Amino acid sequence: MKFIASDRIDGLLERLGERGPVWAPREPEGAAGTVLFAPWRPGDAVELDRFTTLSAKKLVLPASEKLLSFSYSLTPEGEALDITGADQGRGDTVLFGARVCDARAFTVLDALLALPPGESYQDPGYRSRRRNLLVITLACTAGDAACFCSSWKEGTASTQGSDLMLYPAGEGYLARSVSPRGEELLALDIWEDSDLEPPELAVTDRVPFEALEAKLVGSLFSDLDFWRELTAKCVSCGYCTYTCPTCYCFDMYDEMSSSRDGERCRSWDACMFYLYTLETSGHNPRPTIAHRYRNRIGHKFSYYPANQGPVLCTGCGRCIRGCPVGLDIRDVLRAAGER
Amino acid sequence: MSTIPRQGKKALEPLRPEKATVVDVIRETHNIKSLRVVFDDEELMTSFTFQPGQVGQLGVMGAGESTFAIASPPSQREYIQFSVMKTGVVTTAIHELAVGDRVTVRAPMGNHFPVDRWQGKNVLVIGGGIGMAPLRSLFLHMMDHREEYGHLQLIYGARTPSDICYRDDCRDWKQCGDVDFITTIDTGNQDWEGRVGLVPAVLEEEEPSPENNIAVTCGPPVMIKFVLESLGKMGFRDEQIYTTLERRMKCGIGLCGRCNVGPRYVCTDGPVFSLKELGELPDEM
């Protein structure tokens, strides 16, 4: 197998940088130990041992994005309106150091957002960013107490969504391509040959959720007390949705930059917010935290799999690690399974 | 009933609206206006088709867009009509529009009343307030194809006489003699010639037969609730009853996530549901 020594990772990133911006896990200064996927520039330290707080989804679904720009003008015939679409052309972006759960999240989102043209759902922005994303994934030899990717059949061995896999071995990483674009990367002259053995991969927590698809639209849905009890400590922030690699919901809004010009944009939105579903009449179909959390779990483990196929979760554990009130989605799934 | 995706050259840019121009503004009541709009793209206007019950996103660039039922019938090829109640940011901006002003439209969206399956049947239409908008489209459509349907009955309720929309249509329906048209208001005044009473009560007085009949209702949630009860009492089965749902919507294409009732999205799988279909969905109204 191909191999790269740890101390040559910077060289690899530099070569990758020739293809486009490189994003890698880094610890920003003055951020109290947070690790984030951030643009890498020569000289920046890469943090490959600790997990990132935020997922890499902003590379395909930016936290906010311009959809259109518009401008009004006065003409002899009256008021004119000009609408220009956002430019969808872009070059490659390289994501380095994603984990298996991050990479697999892209394929989960693809099931809805990257359908071929002609299907009823279309997200051109997502599709073009996704098409131009190169994913270099670092396989996990150890998980932490929040990881539960082994709930899925392939677990830590999954290569879905990746172009190139890296496996920790010796004083560096073994590399294996899992896509034609990954093959191109292996052709770079930066790799050495090695006869090191790939490492044993981590086995993480297993949470059964297969039975939930039917229950979440049936008996569990009408059991609001169940949701009240489990979400009693939830404070309804957007932490879990925004750190989730598969939550994709968004808000659309217009911003004026002058009295005549502006942009239509979209930003991440979170189903845990009261305002998310509040109607102008004052009616809110999901008025309490229990209603909203029920929808969140329902969407992930029932509605999305029913409509699109995959479960809208990859077991990355981000929603667990930093939840301000220590709410663990696995407790909810297990309780739901037993109910 | 599956959704009919938006056709035409913008089909691949689903969030990009078409430019349109306001050609007429009708003040229906103190807080409801009907706007008639025309696509700037003539070719698009000529080829634009839809089915009664479908919705569109009417927008004012700078304020945003919102989902409204198309209130004009498919046979109306001159313009597309939306009726808008002034409640929030977008609807306020729409209410400020005048003839010649520029708007945006994304339409048609969502599913529609299954009118072709109703051929040969009697149809009972029950509307309240602004809920008449999709029903106007439906009723005018059925009038256009009068021979395809049996007895047509329309019960339309509003709070007061001045809350009645579509006055010209009401006059036509009253005069045409071919349909059974009843208007009712919650509280009357001396000049009011129609019925007085809540819609469900009037419905029960009329006691239409469920035999070969389809009931369609749209209006305020509380009215719908009691109308459904009354229909049930009169022997209408769930698959004979249709209604349209309302939800907060943003994208209109099943992506932004907020309008779902369980696994179904009101924007693409709805807004029209039979009571039978609703019964199969989780109860999250």
Added chain:
Amino acid sequence: MNGIVDTIKNVLKETDLVLGWTTDPVTGVATPARFHDEKEAEQAVFDSTCAHNLAVHLPRLKDSRVGIVAKGCDARSVIELIIEHEVQREQLAVIGVGCGSLLDVKKIWRRYGYGVAIKDRDDSLLIGGEQVNRDEFIQRKCHGCLEADPDIYDVIAGEVTGEIPTDTVRPHPLHDMFVSLTPAERRSFWREQFSRCIRCYACREVCPMCFCRDVCIMQTQIPRWAGGAVDAKQSEMIQLIRVNHLAGRCTGCGECERACPVGIPLMLLLDEQNHAIEEMFAYGAGASLKARPPLLVFDVNKDIWGKG
């Protein structure tokens, strides 16, 4: 800690529920819990990982008789909520707990991994079996803690310490660096910090004094103080809204900074404001039930700052 279970059981005789903590079996650290009956109360704990300020739940429980386990710092929030009429004193049973000092669990997890074994006994702290300097992992607010024992309580669980547990007030870890910056450098500093913000509003939702909750003007369309974008400018506006609305309310519990997923030093802002308020009005939020919030009153004779 001795007594917490029995105390909660006792309080449950007169209340509908008690807000406290239990141990999360996965991580071994405390997590907020609600106890409704004696059986549930068996699970109650109080230890040095009970960081959450449970007062945040009180405004949502206006219709219940609520017992709440409160550390000294939490009690300040309870007092402030009573002053602001968000809860009634009569509906509360405050279970005071004497607090040594709290561990900064998030700091530990970020360094050693989520769920790493934490053993905190007396003066020794073991993380993943390794002896570490406990002082380094104590929450900053516990240094120079204002109230080791709560000022307001109906019962006390265990023993109150009667003394302030640790040395002197420690400034924010970024304080010394921050004060050395020029205003223009501070602008860049905040721009950099806020550029990480994802607008999850965790800072707001965990704050006991951010009781506007669902109708907070950070998110409303009318009025529209902040735009929709997730960027440094809008996030700055959001924090300016928070800081200004917390003037005279913030008790310095530090929950916002603890909750922030991307480590924005929010307490740098609030510490400075709290300090200014103390200097100007001799007021510390949550210090006394009799106090009037300083921005809701004025004093013609004393309010002379010599400007204008």
Added chain:
Amino acid sequence: MSGGDIKLVGFLCNWCSYAGADMAGTSRMAQPAEMRIVRLPCTGRVNPLLVLKAFQEGADGVLVSGCHPGDCHYNEGNYYAHRRLELLSRMMAVYGIEPERFRYTWISASEGARWAETVTGFTETIRPLGRLNLAGGGARDDDHHQGPAAGSASPAEKR
């Protein structure tokens, strides 16, 4: 105005300072032209966020002016304002805004000359400080304005 010129915002109480400014104008007293005036019913209406929002949206200096203590049309509005504005001015440096960029004063309807002096002095204080450019770039018409989406992009997304 050249590109380096500054923009100032004045929040003025309708009952005193606004009339004072008006008097300065009608008496043709010389005063700088950088100030845009917003008339308010009372300084008690001055939510500190108005000031901060003005800075965010491109103001380089903000002046709040109301009635002298004891003269408030609503008896006590300016006393409440006094506390808020003083706290705000102490927080300016923390937000990264030079404290000189914010000032509050008490000017009555008859003090046209004092208004002219104050606004002149304030403008002259801000001029050497130049543009503020608060977080996100302080959108202004004459900026190369980065729209909301562009502003949100992280550096790499912009590249």
